[in-house]
Amino acid sequence: MLSASDLRKGLKVQIDGNPYIVTDFEFSKPGKGQALYRCKMRNMISGNQLVKTYRSNDKFEKAELDERKMQFLYSQGEEYHFMDTDNYEQLSLTKEQMADNINFLIENMDVEVLFFDGKPIDITIPTFVNLEVTRADPWAKGDTSGNDTKPVTVQTGYELQVPPFVEEGDKIQIDTRTGQYVTRVKE
């Protein structure tokens, strides 16, 4: 069991059978009063936010979470299929569980699948991914409009702003935390 004084940013606890991650944490204690632990938490399954203030004798159960390295195979409708390359075990997550990750996911990509109570609930993809530009307007040389970026579409269908020199067929690196262009990749 964990007590309120163990609370800190990033801690994963179990509340009413759901795993929560502490996203923000503040200790306060009015003069001679009780210690209060104000937490912002995110339900790791539904994504719902929870703000709650705990007292020092409140107790928590640690959320038992496992992570396993798996490979993305394919998507079919709303389902995204992954395989454990050690034992060939397969499983799927829903589009909703995948959230923004679908913008950056390509076949054979290695990801970390997060399990709570034996069920997959989330994935972590690499921080940087290289994706191919599938649609880009040509750069009109001498363009004096002053725009220093232009929109392109990558192989996953994701659209982003890139420098004007990026062309169709180029590979670009994207920071998956921000969804932004990093650099053009030569292969």
Added chain:
Amino acid sequence: MLSLEGLHKRAAFFRYIRSFFHSLEFLEVDTPLRQPVYIPESNIVPISCEGQYLQSSPELSMKRLLASGCNRIFQLSHCFRKGELGRLHLEEFQLLEWYRTGCDYNQLMTDCEAFLRFLQEAMRNYATSCGDLNFTELFPGVDLSAQWQRLTVADAFAQYSPIPLARALEAGSFDAILTEYVEPCLGIEVPVFLYAYPHQLASLARKSPSNPTIAERFELYIKGIELANGFSELTDEHEQRHRFQKEIAAIHANYGREVVMPERFLQDLRNLEAAAGIALGVDRLFMLALNCKNITSSVTFAPEDFL
């Protein structure tokens, strides 16, 4: 870690604190940090040290000195409270405490006004003398020269809390509501003395002779930050023993810790006449002087400076 400039500023700050109290003929004292007894307060967890305890406040020692015949004393000392770590809390921090005999807590509020006005002026002069271009006024935007506000706890709850004081006390949510709704509104334009605490929220303060449901205790707030806690001292040995017994029982029930009754302190209370005392968080005050948001930027070494 404080910069060289910060170290100089902190040294000046402590020099001015001392000169203020010397000018009022307060005697500077220093009492042991480590003692075999500690104040039985259910919300404060002591840090133990070789079978003894690091003090959570020099309060008991200071009052014993009053009982031995001192009239006006002050002390700057390190204090320790386990598990208190946050934007405004450090497990080791410094308190300025001062005590007077022959008066009640109203005198301490007057002291606070004179003290902070003096300190503001002194820090301003210090900045001029060393050509400090980054100088920020102590408490920018807060007018120390204006009349400071005095607000009872009941009025503060009526004004800012979603539920009245009596309901909050009943539900055990006084502290939570104070922190969430009341404190952020206090001392924004002028400093505020929050006073007249419900009697159950003051284990060492005297009950008001005219209204025993309240304790003669106050807290000073500036910019929503609690800076000091002062009160008219409880000098009745029997009542103090009774309150300590309740605290000791609560600590045992909630945390399973055995607490020893501070007998020598209770004995000395017999020799104590009317008195009042206050503890002020010096690190928080210096944090405001540096215009910082976090207490760790106001101390010479913060806990993370050792990692």
